Amino acid sequence: MSTDSSTRLPGAARPLRPAVPEATVARLPVYLRALTAAAEDGVDTLSSDELATAAGVGSAMVRKDLSHLGSYGTRGVGYEVDYLIYQISRELGLTQDWRVLIVGAGNLGHALANYGGFASRGFRVVALLDLDAARVGEHIAGLHVDSVDRLEQVVAEAGVHIGVLALPADAAQATCDRLVAAGVTSVLNFAPCVLEVPAGVMVRKVDLSTELQILAFHQQRRVFQVERHPVAGRSRVPLAEAL
Amino acid sequence: MSTDSSTRLPGAARPLRPAVPEATVARLPVYLRALTAAAEDGVDTLSSDELATAAGVGSAMVRKDLSHLGSYGTRGVGYEVDYLIYQISRELGLTQDWRVLIVGAGNLGHALANYGGFASRGFRVVALLDLDAARVGEHIAGLHVDSVDRLEQVVAEAGVHIGVLALPADAAQATCDRLVAAGVTSVLNFAPCVLEVPAGVMVRKVDLSTELQILAFHQQRRVFQVERHPVAGRSRVPLAEAL
DNA sequence: TCGACTTTGTGCATTCGTTCACAAGTGCCT
DNA sequence: AGGCACTTGTGAACGAATGCACAAAGTCGA
Structure with missing residues (x-):
């Protein structure tokens, strides 16, 4: 998160309800x-x-x-x-329709474009861009894949609110910069890297491997527990292995 | 999260380091x-x-x-x-190799199976199952898609540590139950639903549309701010629309 | 109308997480 | 050897989030 909702315009009238946590x-x-x-x-x-x-x-x-x-x-x-x-x-804010641009038409981009949970909540995918020229022209979920070269144009024409980055880490920052320069202020990042953005732009990150690592941490810890206090219960996997 | 690491075996020796937050x-x-x-x-x-x-x-x-x-x-x-x-x-716990089972070979399952960030951190996808018989036999990322019918068998034979659910919400709970019954104690859930699991099983949830909704909330809030305190700055999208 | 029952909304205590500020170590240069 | 510049590790202050417990406010049946 890079927006701080506090300290905004010093003399400004504070919202009446003290903001939702x-x-x-x-x-x-x-x-x-x-x-x-x-x-x-x-x-x-x-x-x-x-x-x-x-x-x-x-x-x-x-x-x-x-x-x-x-x-x-x-x-x-x-x-x-x-x-x-x-x-x-x-x-x-789901009563309006948010226009979403997905950059990266790999497996994840596909999955996102096809995901039904978006449309029903007011999120409309307006375009799907890819860096790979070979993939341009494909037809996915009612959209044809366009070249990332047209990013600025698409953002402006469609009035994109939210950009979704579903591409390799090494292309993420540059693409994010282009989105921000084009006027997008909300970014959802699936690339495994930290994005730098100017104040006022909000980034949320979803990291698949991070989640697995957190699970691994707890699973490991649990194995240690069981090892010290063996309880009746399955342990199909030899415990020695966990060390 | 459904594991509480506190209150575990009352008389048990407490770990020396007071646990990582x-x-x-x-x-x-x-x-x-x-x-x-x-x-x-x-x-x-x-x-x-x-x-x-x-x-x-x-x-x-x-x-x-x-x-x-x-x-x-x-x-x-x-x-x-x-x-x-x-x-x-x-x-x-990344020094050991964790055996991961992915259930659901749709776009998301594909994306996960192909994701390079797993292998490099000790996560090995041992199998990819799907409910759709038509998809069984496909070949993805060096794995062939197997039927979900063989779930218990795969878990036992491969010694699966972590189950990943990449399937529709209505099939998630039942599949999760089968994983748990087969001995899996860590589950990563991509289906948009809350899973019930017995104590001792850990579930983490990744929800794509939740993330967008959180972004939407903040974007909306920002638009209101700008509206009340108009600042020089682009507002390509007509503000009225945000109401 | 009254009284038993249900459920919300919230003040309070507690726990958890973050930030500040600085003493205590370490390496480098003279 | 001694002083200086730098950086860690941590106590203490602060703030956010959670859970408890109960008064206030409603429903329903007699």
Whole structure:
């Protein structure tokens, strides 16, 4: 993250609600998904407890999170599903359609372009660019792959809001710079590298191998635990191996 | 996360080092990557300040993070790159090879199977399974796609440590259950749903659309800011649209 | 209308994570 | 040998996030 929402225009009027905490924002999409699923099942009301179970968190946290958006529940009853869906969507800005540009038409770019979860939440992939001239012209998910040379043009013409980098690490920074220069202020980076951007541009990183490494850390730690306190339970994999 | 490393076997001897904080663990892979890059450039020593820049964090945090692993730096000099790479790798458990099973051979499964960042960090994809019988037999990244029916068999024979779910949400829970029943205790979930697992099994979730939603939230917020305090600066996209 | 029951919203305590600031080491130059 | 410049490691202050517990506010049935 490179934007600090504090210290903005010294004399500026502070927003009335004291801003939604980052941790809460990260959970809102999870609630939203649970709510959508419930709505499809015909449920029209959920208690914080039920929502908490569906989202895999504690009920107190659900209530506190939702309280940051306003008082949208009814005591003794719970939250009306449709209404809450609307409120969360609005808070997240999903009521408008965001135009997304994916750079990199490799496997990951393909996967992203085909992912159905985007369109239903107001994200529209407007173009798919690739560095490899050989790949230009392919047809993926209703889009034809275009050359990365046309990046600036596409950003300007389509009014791209969010750029997604699904390309090798060595091309990521240069491409990111071009996106930023073209006016994109939100970037989702799948390349395994740290991007430098000017203040005011927001970058989020998704790193596949990082996730595996975190899992490995915990798994290793657990093996040590088991080793010191052997418990009845499967250990198909010889423990010696873990050293 | 569903494992609580506290409250484990009441009378058990506590580990000598008070455990590495979760937030630190999440950053270790980033440091590792920066260190590896430095090593390839022939750098043999890095200060916390240089490492911090490369990793995109503050230098105090680098020092505190690394201090949790031990005292591997030299005052007045910095950290020896090779040595630190080794120590972090060991801490993360990357010195052994982890056997990974990917379930779901769609675009995302393809992307994961082809991803080069795994092998170099001790992660070996031992199999790629799919629910779609039509896809069985395909050849991807040196693996042939097998049927998900053979899941239990593959887990047992290959000694799978980590399961990766790259399939639709409606098949995720059932497949996860099968993995867990077969003895897998670490799962990386790309399906957009919350998985329930018994205590002792660790799940990490990567959600593509969640990341976009978080970006959208901040972008929207920024547009409001600009609207209230118009600053010289591009706003290609009509502001009215953001309402 | 009243009382039993349910569930939200929130003040408070606690834990976790980050940043600051500096003493204590280390290498280098004279 | 001694002083200087540099960098680590860490106590302490701060801030963010989580969980607890309960008053306030609503529903429902009699």
